[in-house]
Amino acid sequence: MKFFLDTASISQISFWKKYGLVNGVTTNPTLLSKEGNDAIKVIKEICKIVQGDVSAQVTEKDSKNMIEQAKFLKSIHKNIVIKLPCTLSGIEAAQILGKKNYKINITLGFDPSQLSVFKNINITYFSFIIGRVEDFGDNNVEKIPAVKEMIKKLNNKIQFLAASIRNERQLIAAAINGADVITVPPKTWEKVYNNKYTLDGEKSFMDSWNELPIEKRKKYEIKK
Numbered sequence: 001m002k003f004f005l006d007t008a009s010i011s012q013i014s015f016w017k018k019y020g021l022v023n024g025v026t027t028n029p030t031l032l033s034k035e036g037n038d039a040i041k042v043i044k045e046i047c048k049i050v051q052g053d054v055s056a057q058v059t060e061k062d063s064k065n066m067i068e069q070a071k072f073l074k075s076i077h078k079n080i081v082i083k084l085p086c087t088l089s090g091i092e093a094a095q096i097l098g099k100k101n102y103k104i105n106i107t108l109g110f111d112p113s114q115l116s117v118f119k120n121i122n123i124t125y126f127s128f129i130i131g132r133v134e135d136f137g138d139n140n141v142e143k144i145p146a147v148k149e150m151i152k153k154l155n156n157k158i159q160f161l162a163a164s165i166r167n168e169r170q171l172i173a174a175a176i177n178g179a180d181v182i183t184v185p186p187k188t189w190e191k192v193y194n195n196k197y198t199l200d201g202e203k204s205f206m207d208s209w210n211e212l213p214i215e216k217r218k219k220y221e222i223k224k
């Protein structure tokens with residue numbers, strides 16, 4: 001299983017890379033827009049610092065234009081994966097680009113049934129959006145096993161990419177139900193590694209340690 005970082009922020013990529021959590025990156029127009037810089041420059045910079053797939057999403061709505069834009073995006077770097085929406089236009093573009101051996105990430109997948117059409121289309125990733133649905137009070141976590149099953153039955157070559165991960169519960173559900181890749185926003189990693197009980201536990205250990213007189217703990221501690 002791989003972890004991608006769901007961001008277009010160079011500083012966040014550099015930070016989480018140190019922990020081995022950046023096997024690839026997924027961007028989208030919202031994430032690129034948040035950076036406020038030339039989007040192509042940002043994508044190029046990401047490709048420079050990441051050894052792995054970098055998803056760049058089309059911003060065109062019509063399949064012909066999506067294909068045209070995909071050609072250009074692919075020319076930026078060998079690791080670029082074209083992100084196409086799971087709309088009829090996106091599917092048409094995937095049909096053509098799949099035959100030309102483009103790496104494709106189908107995004108905005110909200111239901112396992114949407115995988116049906118990819119029985120005969122050559123795509124690399126199917127992004128199943130988990131957290132965004134919960135933002136609206138619905139639940140996509142229980143559909144995760146069905147995504148895996150549909151992929152097994154229809155086209156085993158597709159990698160299940162779990163996306164839009166807001167919390168620990170969604171991350172665990174994706175991992176134990178066979179996601180091949182989990183793309184995690186930096187904010188979620190911050191939450192995971194600032195676990196309240198871990199931090200409280202560390203503080204309580206230190207409080208009790210400091211109750212021991214200094215001469216009785218000094219040989220145990222490092223010299224500063």
Ligand code: G3P
Nearest residue numbers: 006026028132163164183
């Ligand atoms: O790669 C996933 C992304 O396109 C959607 O994530 O956080 O906007 O729901 P989010």
